[in-house]
Amino acid sequence: MFPGVHGFHWEFGHLLFLGIFFTVVLVILGASSLGFAHSIRRLRSERREQFVWEQQFEDLTPDEKACRHAMTGELKGRICPNAFDCNDCSTHASLLEKRSVEKPETVEIAGLRYHPQRRYHRGHTWLEELDDGTVLIGPDEFARRLIGQPDRLVLPKPGDRLVANGVAWTVHKSGADVRVLAPVTGEVLESGEGQEWYLRVRPDSPIGEAKHLLSGSEIGPWIRHELERLQRQASLSEVGSALADGGELVDTVSQAFDKRRWDHVCSSYFLQP
Amino acid sequence: MSSNNTASSDSAKPNGGAVARYGMAIDLDRCHGCGACMLACSVENNIPPLPDADDRKGITWIRVYKADNREAFPKAQTVFVPVLCQHCGEHTPCVHVCPQQAVDVDPKTGIVGQMPERCLGCRYCMAACPYHARYFNWWDPVWPKGMEKTLNPAVSPRMRGVVEKCNLCHGRLQAARAKAASEGRREIQAEEYRPACVDACPTGALVFGDLNDKTSKVAQMAAGKNAFRLLESLGTDPKIYYVSKRPWVRRLAENRLPGRKEETIG
């Protein structure tokens, strides 16, 4: 190939052929290197965890991505385009203005109790602010009844860092590993095993700014939406409002599904693609 | 070895005799199929015994075919046709297709040389050659004990998995050149270089020489009216000429279905 080889000399055919070949090789290597370099840059950037969450969000089903305003009926059939990050959403801002001031009250649906002073994350965790600025985090009623008695619970240790929409703790039940998402970014101060709350966390930024958490009159529609989804997944026919006549969600839900479906159900409600 | 790797170089052009075009003229009226040429070739070129080979897997750089005129007695006639690498000139099929340039046409001698050390064994050249002059080493070359004493030290044996073919006993050309150089000459004499098959032929049916040398016997035979080359219509310009006074033998030059009338085509 190269002039060092005995008897070789360049012709136009060689230039053309080798020219094309090396161009192609460069394009392939270039594209791969570019992809690799971009990856490294993105991994090193501060928005890394946010990006990972956005990618995970992409792969959820449309049902799981329903906009909070679609569930309350303010909009019809909207799917969240921002990975549940309502902070920069103009639609959310404009709809908030239209809402009337509400009186906070406890919500109870199908035996599930939701407290007004708590804020809720779409991954079924609640968050309660304490006077000293720290927050308590725990699984909400839906999550409790869904999982029932966990086979194993793995909580983070004090000193560990939580990232919003990253993994907070892991629950094992009936062969499914459920990685529950954290509602805020912060440092774990205490883990409350055996109590209603699981973690006490010092958040990085004040909770008031966390617009992505649900509260107040949004809770009811949201839980109804989740219960309907669960009902649909468990039965052949679409019995949408069978809960209207008032029953309680049992805590042996895992027995209604075989191992395959149970795994899917858990991932579905805890927002794992 | 002075060889040029450019595939586009054709057979050497006549240049006051400085450039040779080595070829053969084979008199088919003299060949009686004894096969001495095949034997001499095997011995000269270190062809391994290949005990498991049949006629389709064996290595015979020169091979004598038998053909007949398809007539019944008493008009039945036979001809024996020794076929070796035709050392094509124009559009050498094997040179063009080898992906590694393991074949080349020597512009100084017109010999189509094969480099087994570079051959990958893809056998594309074997598919390309219409004369079936190329042979593949399906086995490792193994000589029974004692037979290695018969090996010719001037010719390197080939390994398994490469293609080989007649190179007009290039080793003998090298030897002739060495002898000429040792005597202070730059040119070799015609009788100093002859392939083994030519030497062995008892009837003198194989005639070898420089086709560019118009005084040589091979050139005269090739220019004669009874001379033909195999598959000339393919345009390969081979350097092996066949001579026969019998018209039906001359018709063997082209591959036609038996029974088809002779017609001018193309």
Add this chain to the structure above:
Amino acid sequence: MDRHLISRGLDRTSFFRFSLWILPWLGILSFGVYSAFVCLWHGLNRTNMDNRFAFGLWIFLDLTVIALGAGAFFTGFLLYILRKKELKSVINSAVVIGLICYSGAVAVLAVDVGQPLRAWFTFWHPNVHSMLTEVTFCISCYLCVLLIEYLPIVLKNRKLRRIPSFLVFEFEMHKLMYVLAGVGTFLSFFHQGSLGGLYGVLEGRPFAFREGIAIWPSTFFLFIVSAVAAGPCFLMLVISFVSRVSRKILVSSAVFNLLGRVSGICLAVYVLLKAIDTLIWLNRTSPALGSHPFDFYAWEPFGSWILFAEIVVCGLLPAVVLLSSRLRERRPWLLGAAFFVCLGVALNRFVMTIQTLALPTLPFDPFLNYWPSWEEVGTFLGMIAYGVLVYSVSYRYLNLFPEERRVAGHVSEAVEASGSPLVRTT
């Protein structure tokens, strides 16, 4: 048992039954590896190829699978360059099939050549006049492209995607996928063509030799078009087979419709070009080389029925079916036509390889027979088993059909009709 490796929501059979499916193929693969080893260790004398049949079963089947694997580049071209978004649901499958076909073909080639360790010679001493050099370069590059395209599919596995660097890398590579699709199309164009050019340049074999444009004989273009037509057909056949075995609808019928229509158009073009080429060959090219073309078909069993089968039965008829939107809607017609297209491509490669070599070139040459030996058949079966294994594993653990969940509709497990077990009435 391996549920955590399978994408959530996808119905895959139990690990035990999957192992039952895998085991026989592993057996065949082992047999194939053994056959290949025998050929590598003892030499190619173990095959039934000989000095006349320099190319045999392996080359014929390599050419066929490379043509069938053309679905990978063509689907990529349609999706990323022509932006036919529906093909998103099959592109992963197409890439896996392409990877299997090309890597399998290269593996069999490594056994087929006499000195596989000298493969790098082609890169160091390239003969730019030879079609085989072109094939070698292009296929090597294209195999790399396919591997790079397959990597993101692997990285999207449920367990692997949890690793942030894998997730990010997959995302970035996907953004650049159109570059790879473009390069893949360019490379495929050339190597599919050069595989045809291999035969078209053989002046010593008037049966195969064709005239063409510049240095490229007509077989160059014919092979490209036939590969482009056969690729989507093979893709459809594989997907239908997987659908049937797993009893799921994996892909919407609109996608099948599109693939069938595209294939039909390309096939119609191919039939036209092939007919023109055959006429030119019969009337001009072959006589110019001194042969009467129908002499070639005088040797049984390769009579002129082969020409008829190739152009009409496996070319024109499937083209008519695939172009008719009414017949395309009906799955048996669609798949039947697809099968004949693939068969036609195989027949075409067979004719070019085996028939070319069987035909005598010298008048004192007989017509020859060739039957592959068990080592040859074994090696090739091993390649098929390799393909089935790679595809099965990919199907189980990777998300080969992104639309699977949506298309199947989420039909849940049956629960006792007597009330929902979820709600307890107080």
